[in-house]
Amino acid sequence: MLASHRFGVELRRLREQHGLSLDGLARQLSYSKGYLSKVESGQRRASQELARRCDALLGAEGRLQQLAARPAPAPRPDPARTTPPAPGPHPHDGHPYAAGAAGYTAEHPGRRESLPFAALPAPSGYPGLPALPAAELLGALLPQRPTALDPGVPALLREQLVQYRALGQQLDPVLLVPALQMQSETAVRIALRCDGRTRAELLLIAAHFIEFGGWMAQEAGDRHTALAYTERAVELARAGGNRQLAGYALVRRALVTFYAGDAAATVALAAAAQDRRLRPRIRGLAALREAQGHALGGDRGRCLRALERAEVLLATAAADHDGGPTIGSSHIADPAAMTTGWCLFDLGHARRAAEILDREHARIPLRATRARVRYGLRRALAHAAAGEAEHACAVAAEQLGGLGDVPSATVTGDLRRLDRELRRFRANRAVREFQPVLLAAITGC
Incomplete structure (x- = not known):
């Protein structure tokens, strides 16, 4: 039996079990009676939107949504891995969030090409700038041109980050991605002239700049650069002795899979980001993402339980906020x-x-x-x-x-x-x- 017929048979069974006529079902769902009749007879395939509403109305606990689901065309990602995928067509490019999301690539003349962080050239007019060392070496290198850094410099950079976040609410993300990449690189270059706690602090600031650049890249429709920048943020934070952003990277990847319509991958990635060693803010955001994955898959019970966990964790995080850059939306x-x-x-x-x-x-x-x-x-x-x-x-x-x-x-x-x-x-x-x-x-x- 075809999937559309199986869905139609189950929908009719549940409708009759609830004592609803086809006309009554159409009124409650705001769909036409003729369309629902074709769905029940298997002549039309049900959309996920219709399946969700029928699930909710008829108490099907996700069964109808599962019957309406289309097979996934690609294997799900490994939650333990945060490295971005290679460039190329995304397996879920037909999902509504992916449609029309070309971003700032060659498909849009005049917009900056999407390049991984390390591939960007030195700023024009400054050919003498050395290439940055590999991220894993940043924490151990001796200072280049050692200098007594004014203690106000890290504070100024954090203030700039706040300002860029504000600009992100007002401007085309395409305009901000290159600037955020450059701000991150600048913070790294300053860090290389320092050591100890100052270097660690600057590397974490650099990580926050490039992580926000990843979010802007995602808003521009460039998933590959979004994931590449998120991974770069993890590397910079780790070089500064901070491993919290690695957990947040999983939350960010889970958002990408959520927008791609992959419920199972969203849940898996978000669950992996709820390690008790991570801060409550990150675990709370991960629980929210897990809830979204469960909702996408039609699992109401697990969704509501994840939301309850998130509420407690985020309340704890708000009470313990240390004044540093906010992880996630502010x-x-x-x-x-x-x-x-x-x-x-x-x-x-x-x-x-x-x-x-x-x-x-x-x-x-x-x-x-x-x-x-x-x-x-x-x-x-x-x-x-x-x-x-x-x-x-x-x-x-x-x-x-x-x-x-x-x-x-x-x-x-x-x-x-x-x-x-x-x-x-x-x-x-x-x-x-x-x-x-x-x-x-x-x-x-």
Whole structure:
């Protein structure tokens, strides 16, 4: 029996078990009766979105989502490994978050080529700068041109990092990736003129610069550079005696697999980042990512338990914060609550998700344009999935004004998902009027 037929048979069995007519199911899910009839008969293949909502409505505990899943085209990554994959097409390039996410590569004339950290040339006009030594040697080398560094220099570099993070909320990520790479390299060169605790401190600052560069590369749609920069951050931090960023690198890789639609890999990577030797902040973020992976796979119980762990760990981390650079986003007031909203969406509980996302979005600072656009569009998605098409259009329209300043591969993916959601409401006048605007935002025209 074909997968589409198996799904249809199980959907009909569960619907009848719950005493629902096909018309009643269509009303509750905001899908057309004709479409659901074709899904039940196996003439149409169910989307993951439909499977999640049917799972939630009929209490199927993920069975329908599993029946609707397409086979993974590539083996999952080894959680113990943080080295980025070789360049090339990603196995999940058909996932909505991957669509249209070319970033700043040769596909976009005038944009900087994506190059691994070590392959970037010396700054123009400074041909005498020596190549940096391998990261594993940085901690042990004797100082080059030993100097008594002003103690205010590391503080100035940390302040610059804060400013770059603020710029990341306001500017195209393509503009920031090269600058962040250069700032990291500058901090390394200063570190090589110092020793002891000062060198270790500077290497950790360099690691934070390049880690944020990895996040900006991901926002630009360049997964390979994002992972390469994250790995470089791990190497620099390790050279300075800090092994915490290695755990966070797993969290970052789990985000990449999450956006690629790979639930199992997301859970595996996030679980590996919850070693008790890691700080509560990193373990809390890892638990959030694990919850997202479970939600993507339709496992409500494990998702909610991971969210509970994350809430406790992040509360502990907030109480013990040492004043250093924040790991992860600093613009979300309650990461556990925001992630709960998105997990509920992935589990098919769109209305509850919309309520939480509405509340948490209101707490994002106005200056954090990138975060407001990203989570604002997720609000719109949740409202559309809940059948509130007109409100979804209004919420999405509010976000599109800021999108031109802060283009984002993940946001483009959400726009495509929103377009698919709204197609179910083509007869709605507000939807028909908004669709050309939405298409222009997706295509950048």
